[in-house]
Amino acid sequence: MKDLSARQQQILAFIRRFVGERGYPPTIRDIVAGCDISSTSVVDYNLRILEREGYLRRDPEVSRGILCPRPSGRRLVPLIGYIAAGEPIPVPSADTWDNLAAGETLELTEELVGAREGVYALKVKGDSMVDALVNDGDIVLMQQVSTANDGDMVAVWLKVEREVTLKRLYREGNRVRLQPANNQMQPLYVDAANVEIQGRVIGVIRQTV
Amino acid sequence: MKDLSARQQQILAFIRRFVGERGYPPTIRDIVAGCDISSTSVVDYNLRILEREGYLRRDPEVSRGILCPRPSGRRLVPLIGYIAAGEPIPVPSADTWDNLAAGETLELTEELVGAREGVYALKVKGDSMVDALVNDGDIVLMQQVSTANDGDMVAVWLKVEREVTLKRLYREGNRVRLQPANNQMQPLYVDAANVEIQGRVIGVIRQTV
DNA sequence: TAAGGTATAGAACAAAAGTTCCAAAACCGG
DNA sequence: CCGGTTTTGGAACTTTTGTTCTATACCTTA
Numbered sequence: 001m002k003d004l005s006a007r008q009q010q011i012l013a014f015i016r017r018f019v020g021e022r023g024y025p026p027t028i029r030d031i032v033a034g035c036d037i038s039s040t041s042v043v044d045y046n047l048r049i050l051e052r053e054g055y056l057r058r059d060p061e062v063s064r065g066i067l068c069p070r071p072s073g074r075r076l077v078p079l080i081g082y083i084a085a086g087e088p089i090p091v092p093s094a095d096t097w098d099n100l101a102a103g104e105t106l107e108l109t110e111e112l113v114g115a116r117e118g119v120y121a122l123k124v125k126g127d128s129m130v131d132a133l134v135n136d137g138d139i140v141l142m143q144q145v146s147t148a149n150d151g152d153m154v155a156v157w158l159k160v161e162r163e164v165t166l167k168r169l170y171r172e173g174n175r176v177r178l179q180p181a182n183n184q185m186q187p188l189y190v191d192a193a194n195v196e197i198q199g200r201v202i203g204v205i206r207q208t209v
Numbered sequence: 210m211k212d213l214s215a216r217q218q219q220i221l222a223f224i225r226r227f228v229g230e231r232g233y234p235p236t237i238r239d240i241v242a243g244c245d246i247s248s249t250s251v252v253d254y255n256l257r258i259l260e261r262e263g264y265l266r267r268d269p270e271v272s273r274g275i276l277c278p279r280p281s282g283r284r285l286v287p288l289i290g291y292i293a294a295g296e297p298i299p300v301p302s303a304d305t306w307d308n309l310a311a312g313e314t315l316e317l318t319e320e321l322v323g324a325r326e327g328v329y330a331l332k333v334k335g336d337s338m339v340d341a342l343v344n345d346g347d348i349v350l351m352q353q354v355s356t357a358n359d360g361d362m363v364a365v366w367l368k369v370e371r372e373v374t375l376k377r378l379y380r381e382g383n384r385v386r387l388q389p390a391n392n393q394m395q396p397l398y399v400d401a402a403n404v405e406i407q408g409r410v411i412g413v414i415r416q417t418v
Numbered sequence: 419t420a421a422g423g424t425a426t427a428g429a430a431c432a433a434a435a436g437t438t439c440c441a442a443a444a445c446c447g448g
Numbered sequence: 449c450c451g452g453t454t455t456t457g458g459a460a461c462t463t464t465t466g467t468t469c470t471a472t473a474c475c476t477t478a
Contacts, residue, residue: 005424007425007426022268022276023234023276024233024234024273024274024275024276025232025233027272027465027466028466028467029464029465029466037426037427038426038427038428039426039427039428039429040428040465040466040467041426041427041429041467041468041469042425042426042427044466044467044468045424045425045426059231060466060467061433061434061466061467062434062466063236063272063273063434063435063464063465063466064273065233065466066233067231067232067233106320107318107320108317108320108321109283109317109318110316111315111316111317112414112416127393130391130393133342133343133344133415134342135342135390135391152418153417153418181344181417182336182339182344183336184336201417202416202417202418203414203415203417203418204413204414204415204417205321205412205413205414205415206342206412206414207411207412208390208410208411208412208413209361209362209409209411214454214455216455216456236435236436237436237437238434238435238436246456246457247456247457248456248457248458248459249435249436249437249458250437250438250439250456250457250458250459251455251457253436253437253438254454254455254456269436269437270436270437270464271436271464272435272436272463272464274436
């Protein structure tokens, strides 16, 4: 990336501000007006440079087809149900992420969610998970996984006990050690056949007010 | 808000998807193509209804001037230090929110932070706050306040014990009841003169991976 | 000073896109 | 079945907007 001229920086800043304020990108002539430039060709000229240098992308022949890569992305995470001790957690279906508009969603940032796919959220019902430092009403961020690595925090369904619990998982031979988040508490050892991994916990969010 | 017809829901979903994929709103004719509609007037007709019912906003005579109200905006929250049992928490200074770029920041959404002013974040050091269901490494979202209401979750400095703790605060005469988040635990009663409110806790964020 | 790249102007053109009008079709309660 | 409303279809019209061409000024460098 080459250094940008003052004009180019001005244009780039204007585009970002415009998108922030209006919600859609500016036209060439919006930029002309906003940057005190007297010709559309000047803007076009500089936009070409900005595009070549990778500062933005343009859709040709498309009005307002200027795309400033967002500094960071928002992520819409579907809130698909509740997690409680006595019942298996809801499983996201294939179209859960398609019609986000329909259900309830949580808007988070990429900083929290990462670039992961298959992330969904569950609301905690009941006080049964305080040993995982999770309170009634907390939001648990889950990732849909078929398998988990040792040390992952997971939601497991204990078949015999008929219970969901949130623990860090360590395989030890044919049994599994489930370590509570609260490391002052004792781990739970269960038979490997008794645990069914329902998803990986990637975060917990609590709003106290 | 009236119920939307199938067509209107279809159009609304298409707009959201389009904005998500392309980064700018669709034109009327984009919607015509995307929803298998045979005339721009049909789209215009339905957009008018959607606007009247408050589902979107239109900038007249502006290409792609369709605005689906974003559920919320981004918020940059400064991460100004650590919170641990044995030491008072860092206090945000006047310019903490001015040069956000300088220090470390957390990017969150308005859905989490709200429209509040004076929000900052602290990282939890140590296991001393598990009784507040807060783990080592968790992020505590704080709001700078001079006073707190009964029932607020606050960070208080206990002068005698020289200790920070996170509890819900209830004034009871000249003593204060400090109620742990984990409501299976017993409250702590202390002298009102012994507590110094350092900030209000508005949330907790834990990332487990 | 000449040459060449960079930047700005102005104008004109063509395509894209919002708006409007009217008529036909579909729907719906009585 | 009727009369009204809602919804759709088609077309034309106007404005907006991306694109392009040419001319000019500015600057650096040989």
